[in-house]
Structures are given as C-alpha cells and as structure tokens.
Amino acid sequence: MQKYQRKNSACYIGALVFVLISTVFAVILQFFKGGVLDYAIAGDITATIQNGGLLIGFILGEVLFYYCYKRLSARFSVGCMRLLKHDIFERILRQDYVTYKEQQQGAYVAKYTNEADMINSRYFQMLPLFWEILLKIVFVSLALFILDWRIALITLLLLTTPLYIPKLIEKRLQEAQTEYLKAVEDNLAKVSDWLSGFEIIKNFSIEQQILLRFDQSNTWAMDKLLRDTVLGAAAQLITTLISYLSYFIVLACSAWLVLSGAFSAGDFFVAIGMIDQLSYPLISLAEIIRQLIAVKPSCAAMAQFLSQSDGGTHSKSLPCIQKEICYDGVSFGYTSDRLLLQNFSFTAQMGRKYLIKGPSGCGKTTAVNLLLRYYDVTSGRITLDGLPISQYSDTYSAMTVVRQEAVLFHDTLRNNLTMYRDVGDDMLMETLKSLGLDRFANLQSLDAVITENGANLSGGEKKRICLARALLRDTSVLILDEPLANLDENTAKRIEDLLLSISGKLLLVVSHQFTEEKLHLFDGVVTLGAQ
Numbered sequence: 001m002q003k004y005q006r007k008n009s010a011c012y013i014g015a016l017v018f019v020l021i022s023t024v025f026a027v028i029l030q031f032f033k034g035g036v037l038d039y040a041i042a043g044d045i046t047a048t049i050q051n052g053g054l055l056i057g058f059i060l061g062e063v064l065f066y067y068c069y070k071r072l073s074a075r076f077s078v079g080c081m082r083l084l085k086h087d088i089f090e091r092i093l094r095q096d097y098v099t100y101k102e103q104q105q106g107a108y109v110a111k112y113t114n115e116a117d118m119i120n121s122r123y124f125q126m127l128p129l130f131w132e133i134l135l136k137i138v139f140v141s142l143a144l145f146i147l148d149w150r151i152a153l154i155t156l157l158l159l160t161t162p163l164y165i166p167k168l169i170e171k172r173l174q175e176a177q178t179e180y181l182k183a184v185e186d187n188l189a190k191v192s193d194w195l196s197g198f199e200i201i202k203n204f205s206i207e208q209q210i211l212l213r214f215d216q217s218n219t220w221a222m223d224k225l226l227r228d229t230v231l232g233a234a235a236q237l238i239t240t241l242i243s244y245l246s247y248f249i250v251l252a253c254s255a256w257l258v259l260s261g262a263f264s265a266g267d268f269f270v271a272i273g274m275i276d277q278l279s280y281p282l283i284s285l286a287e288i289i290r291q292l293i294a295v296k297p298s299c300a301a302m303a304q305f306l307s308q309s310d311g312g313t314h315s316k317s318l319p320c321i322q323k324e325i326c327y328d329g330v331s332f333g334y335t336s337d338r339l340l341l342q343n344f345s346f347t348a349q350m351g352r353k354y355l356i357k358g359p360s361g362c363g364k365t366t367a368v369n370l371l372l373r374y375y376d377v378t379s380g381r382i383t384l385d386g387l388p389i390s391q392y393s394d395t396y397s398a399m400t401v402v403r404q405e406a407v408l409f410h411d412t413l414r415n416n417l418t419m420y421r422d423v424g425d426d427m428l429m430e431t432l433k434s435l436g437l438d439r440f441a442n443l444q445s446l447d448a449v450i451t452e453n454g455a456n457l458s459g460g461e462k463k464r465i466c467l468a469r470a471l472l473r474d475t476s477v478l479i480l481d482e483p484l485a486n487l488d489e490n491t492a493k494r495i496e497d498l499l500l501s502i503s504g505k506l507l508l509v510v511s512h513q514f515t516e517e518k519l520h521l522f523d524g525v526v527t528l529g530a531q
C-alpha cells in the first residue's frame, strides 16, 4: 500500500503541513483563552479585548488551516483509492483466461468493491487522521509541560493507557475482519452466480429456494460483520471508560493546584482546555490504531493479489502465422486419468477451411483451446509455422475466436463491432449486410447503444454481430466454436454459406450440425471421438 502513499505524497505531505499549523494555532489559542479570563477577572479591559482579538484571529486561522488539511487528506485518500482500483482491475484483466475462470466473478467484484472500500476507510483515510491526532497529542502535551509539568505527567500517564487496548486484542480484531471479508466475498460470488441464472430461476419458479439460500449466505456474512463491529465497539467502550476515569483524575489534580494557589483561574481554564484537547484525540488514536491493526491482513492479502504474476512464463508474442498449424501426436487430458485427445495429428494450412466435428464432450472445444494456449499438451506438440506453440505467451494476436455464447458490451454497436479500433463506416455496413444484418447497416444503428449483453437483440442477431466483429478484426486464423447453435434454419444456412465463402485466412469451424452436403466444400474435416 506504500506505493499508493508515495504516488500521492504531495497531498499527504501538504495535509501534514496544514494540520501541523492548525494544531499549533489550536494550542496557542488555549493560552489566549486563559489570558482573556485572567485579564477579565483583573478588570483590565484593554488587555482583555487585545487577548480576545488574538483569540478570534487564532480560531479563524486554526479553522482555515484545518479546512485545507481536510481537503488535502481527502485528495490523498481518493487518489490512493483511484490507483488501487485501477491496479485491481488491471490485475484482473491481465490474468490469463484459465486463471480468471478459476474464481467466480463475484469474488472479483468483492475485491473491487468491498475489500478496496475497507482498505480505503481503514487505511488510506486513517493515515492522515493518525498524524493529525498524533501531532495534536504531541503539541498539547508540550503546552501542558509549559503550563505545569506535574499536570502534564499525570495527564500523559493516565490518558495514554487506552492506547494499549487494541494491541491486547490485535489477533481477534484481525481474525474478525478477515472472516468478514471472506464471508462477503463468498456471498457476492453466490449472488452473481444466481443473477447470471436469472432466467432459469424464473423458469423453474425457484425464487423461494434461492432466497432461502441467499438468506443463509447473507446471514453468515452479516454475522461476521456483527462480530467485527461488536469487537470494535467493546474495545472502544473500554478505551472510553478508561479515558473518562483518567480525565476526572487529572481534573481533580488541577482543582487541587488551584486550591493550593499554584494555578490561577486562567491557568485552570487553560489546563482544562488542554486536557479536553488531549482526551478526545487519545480515544480516537486508540480507535485509529485498532483499525490500522485490523486492516493489516486485508492490505497484505490485497498486496499479494496485486503482485501475483500474470500467469505466463512464456515471453514471446506470436507474429502472424504464414503457413500452417500442426497438431503432432497430441495427447491431452484435464486430469491424468482421462485423456480426451490421444495421439491426435492434424495439419491446417493457411488460407484453407477445416471443420472439426464429433459427438458432444469428445474434446472439440478443448482441441481449439490448446491453440489459444489455455493448457499445455500432455504429450506430443503443436507447432505454428514449424515452431512449438509453447514458446509463445499467447496466440491472441494471430487468432480470433467466436464462442457459442454471444457476448456484447453495454456500448454502441459500432464499438461492439470495432472493439475500439478505427474502422470505416462503409466497411462496418458492408460486413453487417454480408451477414444479413441489413437493418443495422446505417449510421443511426451503429451509434445506438446495445443494452446489457444485447438484451434488445435476438439470439441470432447477437451471434451474427459477434461474427461480424471477428471478421472485421481480420486475423490470419479464425476459430468458430459452434457458429450454428441456436440459429433458425435460414440464418444457419446463410451463415454456413458465408463461412464457406471466407477466403484468405485459416478457418477452423467446430460444429456438429453443419449440413452434410456442404462438408465437401471444406478443405478438411476432422472427426474427433470416432470409435
């Protein structure tokens, strides 16, 4: 987390300077308060007014500098939070796809929202506050020493005892917070899972059952929150009680000094003001220390998440494929006891079209996923233009994949097609028309926003838009995983013809429903899982 502090150090240091000046003003004005009282009792009107004027001046100064401090400390915590969220999102995006899929989406959302917010409120916001309070304690203590060393010593001895409370229950505080964050992460993962299956929940009318499970998970998370809060409240209660007790002891000592003639009324007034100034910061300091201690494991876990490597030990990025892709005696299984592909050999040449077919579950998608470097082969090798695929970090630069499920972003049709690259409108409209999407081939439609994952489009339209997006990317290899699934007969036929008309790139189509009569139009048909 220190990285974020460093990057926002200007605001941090500025905040500390302002709070330092504000604290000095706050301490000095205490003396003017005592002066006003003493001069008023002595009947010296001029000195009373002079002291009063200075008092007002210092009060205004304190408030103004305190405001500047608050502004800069807010800038500091917001700046840190902005960078932290950027890093979390960047870390998620930089993972390889297989590692990303290992966790549920909700877990990532929890990291981005709940855990980041916790670090913000309990660490970034606490840091300037810690210094504010510490400076106040140091300066007020110094002023108390100037006023009377005995009162200063008693005050410091008694009022600092609450500071040790958080340290005594440090382990339990940290455990409570870690458990709470874990429970929220689990809960969010479940919620995002249920929401992604919204239609199934409605269709099967299982709202009640889901709600029941939600309540279990939510109650679990909230119980953890309660434990965290209650533990904090207990620590705060002990701290406050000790502080008040200490306060009254110091008050009694000051009163005794007045009775013994060592203190004037003004001195007593100043001393009480100082002790007031000290007691609240000391209670707050105990609370800040409690929060800083409790949040430590969350900061460490976040730092570890952010520092994890991207997953790839391979470094080279794939240049354009010129000649061929070759599976050479490839065997692969997700587990060692079941090989999906056994001694699979197949060569695909650039500019040609291939169909991979076979029964469900035989490993068609797996075979193309090996090309995307999602997994390493168990034995054999895959080569690209004669070079082993294992030397490349990924193959995305040369291959575009279109999956069975159409994925569209909540953005304009244009951006969904171009994926934020510069592509001329004519080209976009031409591609849309070639896929039978004539009704979208106009400027108004291109600029219209597609609602979340294309809720305002039919399944076939979404699929064809995804296909148009892949064609527009123009990589040397195009992989289509079940491009005909969920399409009506006419659209499926149209897509089949369009796929067969594609030229100038290597086309790998994974499908078990391509029209038999058209199979001869492929340059090669590979059947997986044939007994």
Ligand SMILES: Nc1ncnc2c1ncn2[C@@H]1O[C@H](COP(=O)(O)OP(=O)(O)OP(=O)(O)O)[C@@H](O)[C@H]1O
Pocket: 334, 340, 358, 359, 360, 361, 362, 363, 364, 365, 366, 367, 512
């Ligand atoms: N990430 C994974 N981890 C473990 N097993 C997996 C994984 N992905 C797929 N499998 C298993 O591998 C087998 C082949 O899956 P794959 O998706 O390659 O088949 P497919 O031939 O494309 O099937 P379909 O035509 O139904 O899409 C299946 O039994 C599946 O359960």
